[in-house]
Amino acid sequence: MSAGQAQCIVPQEVLTKVLKAAMMTGADFAEVFVEDTSTETITMEDGRIENVNSGRDRGAGVRVVKGETSSYCFTDSLEERDLIEAARTAAGAMSGARGEYIIDLTRSEVPVISPVAKYPWETTKAAKAELLHRADRTARAYDPLIRQVTAALLEIVRNTTVANSEGVLAADSVTRSRFTVSALAAKNGIMQTGSATIGKTRGLEILDIRTPEDLGKDAARQAIVNVHALPAPSGPMTVVMTNGWGGVLFHEACGHSLEADSILRGSSVFAGKIGQRVARECVTAVDDPTIPNEWGSFGVDDEGNPGKRTVLIENGILTSYMYDRKNAIKGKHEFTGNGRRQSYRYIAIPRMTNTFIAPHNSKAEDIIADTSDGLYAKGLRGGQVNPATGDFVFTVSEAYLIKNGKLGDAVRGATLIGNGLTTLGEIDAVAGDLDFGPGNCGKGGQSVPAACGQPALRIRRITVGGTQRRSAERRG
Amino acid sequence: MVDLKSLLAYAASLGVGETEFYLEESSSWSCRVYQGEVENLQASQGRGLGVRVIVDKALGIAYTSDVSEGTAREAVRRAAENAKISAPDELRSFYAPEGGYPSVETWSQDIQDTPAETKIRMALDMEAMAKQKDPRIRKVLGTGIATNSRSVTVVNSKGVNVSFKSGGAQISCQVLAADNEVMQTGFGNQFSRSFSGLDPEKVVDEAVRNALNLLGGKPVESQDASVIFAPEVSAIIWQMLAATLTGESVQKKRSMFAGKLGHKVASELVSLIDDPFAVEGPGASPFDAEGVPRKRLALIEDGVLKAFMYDSYSAAKDGVKSTGHAHRRVQSAVSTAPCNLYLKPGTASLEEVVASTKNGFLVMNVSGIGTGGLNQVSGDLSVGAAGRWITGGRFVGPVREVTIAGNLKDMLLGIDAVASDLKWMSMGTPSFRVAKMAISGK
Numbered sequence: 001m002s003a004g005q006a007q008c009i010v011p012q013e014v015l016t017k018v019l020k021a022a023m024m025t026g027a028d029f030a031e032v033f034v035e036d037t038s039t040e041t042i043t044m045e046d047g048r049i050e051n052v053n054s055g056r057d058r059g060a061g062v063r064v065v066k067g068e069t070s071s072y073c074f075t076d077s078l079e080e081r082d083l084i085e086a087a088r089t090a091a092g093a094m095s096g097a098r099g100e101y102i103i104d105l106t107r108s109e110v111p112v113i114s115p116v117a118k119y120p121w122e123t124t125k126a127a128k129a130e131l132l133h134r135a136d137r138t139a140r141a142y143d144p145l146i147r148q149v150t151a152a153l154l155e156i157v158r159n160t161t162v163a164n165s166e167g168v169l170a171a172d173s174v175t176r177s178r179f180t181v182s183a184l185a186a187k188n189g190i191m192q193t194g195s196a197t198i199g200k201t202r203g204l205e206i207l208d209i210r211t212p213e214d215l216g217k218d219a220a221r222q223a224i225v226n227v228h229a230l231p232a233p234s235g236p237m238t239v240v241m242t243n244g245w246g247g248v249l250f251h252e253a254c255g256h257s258l259e260a261d262s263i264l265r266g267s268s269v270f271a272g273k274i275g276q277r278v279a280r281e282c283v284t285a286v287d288d289p290t291i292p293n294e295w296g297s298f299g300v301d302d303e304g305n306p307g308k309r310t311v312l313i314e315n316g317i318l319t320s321y322m323y324d325r326k327n328a329i330k331g332k333h334e335f336t337g338n339g340r341r342q343s344y345r346y347i348a349i350p351r352m353t354n355t356f357i358a359p360h361n362s363k364a365e366d367i368i369a370d371t372s373d374g375l376y377a378k379g380l381r382g383g384q385v386n387p388a389t390g391d392f393v394f395t396v397s398e399a400y401l402i403k404n405g406k407l408g409d410a411v412r413g414a415t416l417i418g419n420g421l422t423t424l425g426e427i428d429a430v431a432g433d434l435d436f437g438p439g440n441c442g443k444g445g446q447s448v449p450a451a452c453g454q455p456a457l458r459i460r461r462i463t464v465g466g467t468q469r470r471s472a473e474r475r476g
Numbered sequence: 477m478v479d480l481k482s483l484l485a486y487a488a489s490l491g492v493g494e495t496e497f498y499l500e501e502s503s504s505w506s507c508r509v510y511q512g513e514v515e516n517l518q519a520s521q522g523r524g525l526g527v528r529v530i531v532d533k534a535l536g537i538a539y540t541s542d543v544s545e546g547t548a549r550e551a552v553r554r555a556a557e558n559a560k561i562s563a564p565d566e567l568r569s570f571y572a573p574e575g576g577y578p579s580v581e582t583w584s585q586d587i588q589d590t591p592a593e594t595k596i597r598m599a600l601d602m603e604a605m606a607k608q609k610d611p612r613i614r615k616v617l618g619t620g621i622a623t624n625s626r627s628v629t630v631v632n633s634k635g636v637n638v639s640f641k642s643g644g645a646q647i648s649c650q651v652l653a654a655d656n657e658v659m660q661t662g663f664g665n666q667f668s669r670s671f672s673g674l675d676p677e678k679v680v681d682e683a684v685r686n687a688l689n690l691l692g693g694k695p696v697e698s699q700d701a702s703v704i705f706a707p708e709v710s711a712i713i714w715q716m717l718a719a720t721l722t723g724e725s726v727q728k729k730r731s732m733f734a735g736k737l738g739h740k741v742a743s744e745l746v747s748l749i750d751d752p753f754a755v756e757g758p759g760a761s762p763f764d765a766e767g768v769p770r771k772r773l774a775l776i777e778d779g780v781l782k783a784f785m786y787d788s789y790s791a792a793k794d795g796v797k798s799t800g801h802a803h804r805r806v807q808s809a810v811s812t813a814p815c816n817l818y819l820k821p822g823t824a825s826l827e828e829v830v831a832s833t834k835n836g837f838l839v840m841n842v843s844g845i846g847t848g849g850l851n852q853v854s855g856d857l858s859v860g861a862a863g864r865w866i867t868g869g870r871f872v873g874p875v876r877e878v879t880i881a882g883n884l885k886d887m888l889l890g891i892d893a894v895a896s897d898l899k900w901m902s903m904g905t906p907s908f909r910v911a912k913m914a915i916s917g918k
Contacts, residue, residue: 042561043809045728051809052558053537056547068510071517076524076541086520093517093592125561147729184730184853191732191853232858234881234916235698267617267652267661345522382847384860389659391877393860395848413851415844415858417879417916463695465858465879465916 005110006173006299008161009034010060012105014080015163019103021087022064023165026096029065031164032087033302034078035344040120043152044132047140052125061344064090070326072347105169110299113290113307116175118203120155128153128204131212135181138216143224147191148184149216153177155204162304170304176295176449177206178438181215185223192229192412194222194397199438199449202293222379222398225410232399232414232464238374239416239459240367240402245380245437247356247452249459250285252383253392253420256443258312259338259350260327269390269421270318278318278421282360282430285313287322289337289353295438295451296353303339303348310336312355313424324350342446349444356453360430364456367429369405375414375464376400376407382439383416390420393465415465423462431456477523478548480631487529487552488633492559495552496570496632498526498765499543500806505592506622509599515618517592524806527551530568531559539806567792571766572634578769580640580762582755584670587623587643595621595671598647602676606651609684612691614654617661622646623671628761636767644758645671647679653687662687667758667901686840690862693876695917702836702892703880704829704909706863707899709842714748714819715903716850717884721775721783722801722812723790732855732885736781742888744779745908747820750801756900759816766802770815773799787812818904822894826907829893831869837915838871838907839863839880855884861915878917887913 008015015032022030039055060083061074071093075086132151139149154177161171178199185192196218198210241249254270262268270278279285289297289307298307303325311319323331324339327350339348368376376399383394395415401408436453480497487495501523508516525548526539536559538551603619625643630636648665664682668674705713725731733741752760752770763769766788774782786794787802787810803813830838840863842849849859862876893909 039807048563049561050563051535051537052562053539053807053809054551054554054558055539055807056542056551057807058540058542058547068513068515069517070515071519073518074520074522076522077544078542089519093519125558129561186729191730193851193853234879234914236918265617265652266615267659269659345520347516347518382844384843384847386661386841386843389661389876391843391860391862393844393849393879395844395858397848413856413858413881415849415860415879415881417844417860417877419877463877463879463916465860465881 006159006171008171009036009159010078010161012169014083015169016103016105018062018083018087019163019165020101021084022062022091023101024098025091025094026098027064027066027091027094029165031063031162031303032060033344034060034161035158037156037158040155041152042125042128042132043150044136045150046148047136049129057343059344060086062087062090063347064094066094069094074345101165103165104167105163106167108168108170108300108304110170110172113297113299114174114201114293116203117205119175120157120203123204131207135212135216138213139181139183139220142217142220143185145185145187145224145227146183146220147186149181151181153179160302162302164304168304170300172299174201174298175203176201177203179207179212179215181219183219183223185227187227190227192223192226194219194226197438199295200293201295201297225398226412229410229412232411234465235463236461237464238371239377239462240371240374241377241457243364243431243433243454243456244435245452246377247454248380248383248394248439250357250454251352251355251452252385252394253390253423255352255355256385257390257420258321260321260323260331261350263321264327264331273318276318277316279313279316279424280428281316283313283316283424283427284311284358286311286358287338287352287355291354294354294436295449301337301339302341305335305337305339307337307353322350322352324348340448342448346446351443351448352441352450354436354451354453356434356436357430357455357457359432359434359455362429362431364431364433367431367456367458368402368407371402371458372404374402376402385420392420393417417463417465423459426460426462427457428460429458477543478545483548483552484631484633486549490553490556492529492531492556494530494570494633496528498804498806499629500524500626502624502626504622504624506620507596507599508618508620509603510618512600514596525551526804526806527555529555529559530570531556533564533566533568534559534562535568536562537809567789569788570632570634571636571768571788571798573636577638577762580753580755580760582642582669582760584643586671587625587645590671595623598676602647602649602680605677606649606680606684609680610688612653612655612688613651613684615652617650617652619649620647630763630767632767638763638767640762642761644669645674647674647676649680649683651683651687653691655691658692660687660691669755689864690840690874690876693862693874695877696865696875696915697918698916700912701915702833702909702911703913704833704836704838704907706838706840706907707897707905708901709839710819710905710908711901711903712842712845714817714905716852718748718775718814718817720852721785723784723786723794724812726784727790727793730853732853733781739781740779741781742776742779743891745822745891745894746776746779746888747774748776748817749774749820750814750817752815754816754818754904757816757818757904758902761815764800764802764815765804765810768798768800768802770800785812785814819906821896821898821906823896824893826895826897829895829907829909830866833866833869833909836866837863837875838866857882857884878915880913880915882913
C-alpha cells in the first residue's frame with residue numbers, strides 16, 4: 001500500500017462475515033458499502049453567523065443480487081451484529097440456500113487522485129467565520145443597491161469502504177470544500193440575485209484559487225447587472241456560452257441520456273447510436289473522475305471500481321455510455337467507474353462525475369466577433385431533462401445581447417429550451433478555454449456532487465424563453 | 477439507543493443553556509418491478525438525531541445518524557462548540573409547552589401488516605395492466621410500490637417531550653409510448669394513508685393517459701394565450717410560492733409579499749390554506765420540528781394575504797407567536813415551511829374549464845422550475861413546458877419544447893378559473909387557469 005491510502009472503516013474479517021451472510025440464500029453477488037462521512041457547514045446571513053452545523057453520517061448498506069433481482073438493506077450502525085442483520089435481511093428477500101461461500105478479499109490499490117493541503121480540522125471555526133465575513137463585506141461594499149448577502153462554507157470528508165463477493169475490497173477518502181456567496185440587489189421594487197461559487201475535491205486551499213473577496217465581488221456584480229438588465233428576448237436565437245459551469249448544458253441535454261440505465265431500458269435518444277455521428281467535428285465529450293481535485297473526482301466509485309476517463313463523443317461520433325456494475329454486465333461492457341450513490345442509504349446507479357466538452361481550436365473572442373445577432377450566456381443556473389425525449393430546459397443567470405459581433409445590453413430572466421440531440425448538432429464552434437463548475441446532480445431521489453465543464457462555445461440555434469417578443473424586431 | 481432524558485442531563489453538565497433533540501426513526505419497504513420480475517427490493521430501519529443547543533444566547537447545531545450513546549454525546553459536544561462562533565441573539569430560545577397538542581390520526585395498521593408478497597403482486601399486476609392498455613405503450617419503464625412509517629420525537633430542556641407516528645403507502649408507474657420514432661414517457665402515482673386506499677388501475681390509467689396525450693408534441697408559434705396548470709404542475713408552483721410567505725423570508729428581505737399583509741395579492745378565486753388536520757396530505761401532524769402545536773392557517777383567503785408562517789426565532793423577531801411552522805430534517809438547520817398545504821378547489825370541473833378556454837395551453841409538465849426557472853425573490857417565471865393545446869374549448873394536439881414566462885405576482889392576479897379536481901400529492905391542489913401568459917415556441 002502506498003502512503004496516504006485510505007483505511008478500511010470496518011475490519012476485513014467483519015466484511016468477510018457480512019458477505020458470507022449475504023450469500024446465504026444462494027445469491028449470485030453480494031456487496032457491502034460502508035461509509036463514515038463528516039459534514040461541516042457554516043452559513044452567514046446579513047453579516048451574522050446564523051447556522052453552524054456538524055454532522056456525522058455513519059452506516060452501511062448491503063446489496064444482494066440473484067438473477068434479475070437485487071435487494072438492499074442499510075443500517076445506521078457499524079456494529080458487527082447490525083451489519084450481519086442487514087445482510088440477513090437483504091439475503092432473506094431471495095429464496096434458496098447454499099453452504100459456506102468462500103470470500104477471498106484482495107485489497108485494491110486506490111490512487112490518491114485529489115491531495116488535500118488544508119484539511120477541515122486544521123483551521124479553527126472562528127477563522128472560517130472570518131472568511132465568510134470577508135466575502136460579505138466585499139459584496140456589500142460593491143454597490144449601495146446590494147440589500148442582502150449570504151455566504152456559506154461546506155466541508156465534507158467522505159470515507160468509504162466497499163467489499164464484494166467477487167473479492168473486491170477498496171477504500172477511498174475524499175475531501176470536498178465549497179464556498180458560495182449570494183447577493184441580492186433591489187431597485188424600484190425589482191429584486192435580482194447573483195451568486196458565485198467555488199467547489200473542489202480539496203481542502204480550504206480552494207480559496208487560494210478564488211478568494212472570498214473575488215467571490216463576494218462577483219456575486220454582487222451579477223446582482224447589479226441583473227437589476228439594471230432588460231427583459232430577455234424570446235424565440236429561436238444563436239447563443240454563445242461562456243466557459244465553465246455552462247457545461248451543465250451538455251450534462252442535462254445529453255449526459256443523462258448517456259447513462260447506461262436509460263440506454264438499456266431503451267428510453268434514451270442515444271440508444272443504439274454508438275459509432276454514429278451525433279455532433280459536428282468540433283465536439284468531443286468526456287466523463288472523467290480522475291481529474292486531480294475536481295469537484296466530481298474520486299479514486300474508486302461507490303461499487304469499488306476504479307474511476308476512469310470515458311470518451312463519450314469523439315469528434316462528433318458517439319463512442320461510449322456511462323455504466324455502473326449492473327448495467328455493464330447487462331450491456332456486456334467493461335466497468336467505467338460511474339456507479340455512485342448519495343450515501344449508504346441508497347443503491348448505486350450510473351451517474352456522471354466530471355463531465356465536459358473538450359477544448360477545440362476556436363477562440364472565445366473570435367466566436368463572439370463572428371456572431372452577428374445572438375445571446376451571450378455568461379452565467380447559468382441549473383437545468384432539467386427528460387431522458388426519453390431529450391427535452392431540456394435551463395436557466396441563464398447572466399446574459400447579454402450580441403449585435404454585429406459585439407456584446408450589447410444585459411438581459412435577465414432567460415431560459416434555454418431545446419432537445420439534446422438537436423442542440424448537440426447545433427454546436428458549431430468550440431474554444432480552448434476549458435473550465436469547470438461544481439454542481440449537485442439529482443437523479444432517482446439521490447444527489448451526488450458532479451462537475452460540469454466546457455470551453456466557450458456557440459449553439460447556432462436554440463429557443464430562448466423570455467418575456468420580450470422579438471416579432472417587433474423582425475418587422476423592423 | 478441513547479436515552480434522551482439522560483442526554484439532556486449530559487448537555488446540562490456541559491453548561492449548555494438550552495438543549496433540543498429531534499429524533500427521527502423510520503421503517504421503509506420498497507419494491508420496483510421490471511418486465512415481470514422484481515428488480516429491486518429494499519427494507520431498512522433508519523434513525524437520526526438532530527441536536528440544537530443555546531449557549532450564551534448563541535445557537536449551535538449537530539447531527540448524527542448513529543444514535544448510540546457515544547456518538548450522541550459527541551454530537552452534543554460539537555453543537556456546544558459550534559455555538560461559540562454563532563452570532564448571539566437575546567431572542568434565541570426553545571419552545572416551552574403551553575397546553576396540549578391536537579390529535580392527528582394518520583396511522584393505518586395495514587401499512588405495517590400487509591405481507592411483502594401482496595405488495596409485490598400489486599406492482600406486477602400494475603405493470604402487466606399498463607402493457608395492455610394501448611398498442612402504443614411500448615414499454616413499462618418502472619413500476620414501484622413503497623410503504624413507510626416514520627416517527628418523530630422532539631424533546632427539549634424547557635419541558636417538551638412529544639412523539640408522533642405516521643405512515644403511508646405509495647405506488648407509481650412510468651410508461652413509454654412510441655409512435656414510429658417519436659417517444660414519450662408518462663408517469664402516474666398515488667400516495668395513500670392506508671394500503672387499502674391504493675388504487676392501482678387509476679395510477680396506470682394516469683401514466684398511460686399522460687404519455688398518450690403528449691405523444692408527438694410539437695412547438696407552437698410564440699404567442700400570448702391562456703394557460704391551465706394541471707395539479708401536478710400547480711403543486712410545484714404553490715409550494716414555491718408558499719416558501720416566500722414566511723416571516724423569515726420577509727425579515728431577510730427576500731419576499732415579494734413583504735408589506736402586503738391584508739392586501740389583495742391574487743384573484744378572489746384563490747384561497748391557500750395550510751391544514752395540519754387534512755390527513756389525506758403527507759404533512760399532517762400535531763406539532764412542528766420544535767414541538768410547537770400545529771394549527772390551521774389561511775395564508776391567502778379569497779385573494780387577500782392573511783398571514784405569514786413563523787417558527788419560534790422568526791416569530792420572536794416580529795414580536796409574535798410561532799405559528800407552528802418550524803421545519804427540519806435531521807441533517808438540516810431549522811427553517812420555516814408549510815406542513816400540509818392545499819389550494820381550495822372551485823366548482824367547475826376541469827372539462828368545463830377547458831371548454832371555456834378559447835385559445836390556451838393545458839400544461840402537464842414543466843421543467844427547470846426548481847433549478848432557477850422560478851425566481852422566488854423577483855417572481856420571474858420562465859420554464860419549459862409540455863401539454864395540450866386548446867382551441868375553441870377543445871384539445872387540438874400535444875405541445876412540447878416551448879417555454880412559458882411571466883411574473884408570479886401578475887399570474888396570481890390573472891387567475892380566472894380554479895377547477896374542482898383537487899388532488900393530494902406533496903400538497904393538495906386542483907387545476908387552475910391564468911388568463912394570459914407569454915409562450916415561446918417556434
